[in-house]
Amino acid sequence: MERRFIYWKTSQAVNPYIKLYRPVNNIMASLAVVAGAFIAVGTGITGEWKNVLLAALVVFLFTGGGNALNDYVDRETDRRNHPERPIPSGKIGAKTALRLGILSLILPLPIGFFINAEAVLIIAMAEALMISYEFSFKKKGLPGNMEISILVGMLFLFGGASVGNAERTLIFSIMASFATFGREIVKDIEDMGGDTDRRTLPKRIGREKAGLVGAGAFMAAVSLSAIPYGRGFGIAYLAIVNVADIIFFYTAYLALTDAKKSQRTAKLAMLIGLIAFLAGSLQY
Secondary structure, eight states: OHHHHHHHHHHHHHOHHHHHHOHHHHHHHHHHHHHHHHHHHGGGGGGGHHHHHHHHHHHHHHHHHHHHHHHHHTHHHHHHHOTTSTTTTTSSOHHHHHHHHHHHHHTHHHHHTTTOHHHHHHHHHHHHHHHHHHHTGGGGSHHHHHHHHHHHHHHHHHHHHHTTOGGGGHHHHHHHHHHHHHHHHHHHHHTTTTOTTOOOHHHHHOHHHHHHHHHHHHHHHHHHTTHHHHTTOOHHHHHHHHHHHHHHHHHHHHHHHOHHHHHHHHHHHHHHHHHHHHHHHHHO
């Protein structure tokens, strides 16, 4: 196991395309889609595996395309903030990253036609949000944070839509959106020094007030986490989501004191929350 982990870390270091595409993040996003499908139909998912797998593939491609497009748009800022990334380090050309990003964003739409009409609609909306974010709203700070939060929440809706029951995933979508919004704010606090071309919330209202906004978003996600248990999710969900909630409490505290650590801790809490969603859906 240790040798596999070392190999993975080495691959990330030597292969710039892995760093550009960020497959670990893409797999996490795909798991959110699978969780959304489980939430929507429970064990009835066994008859829907084709659609679920296609939906997971769509999200893997879409997320990877968004990562590549993000690195292309941010290539000048990354020379200051993240010079180790593939484009500023010179390991991948900017046009190559752009082509990969566009291709990965185009492919999901035709795949969606093999799922259902609702899936196609969600994919089209997500692509519009992603493109408008990268080329417009990202620089405006808060609107861009909101777009990314909506996109993450849509993962669960998309999973539900792939099996014909998106409505049941709504509360999970909202929780994911709040958690993501909090993480986006603390990431902007962390990058205040290098974000010279963006009007982020921390720059508008200051580090401390922005930290309060981020902490409030994390607490909003926590406040909603008991609702699924009241709607039939089992004790396994409650036990695991309580662990996520404790980490979110700590993350909210860190949003006021250590933005860098807060955004990393938020990612852990979100992963544990995703496991809770999956565990709960198996008992639903």
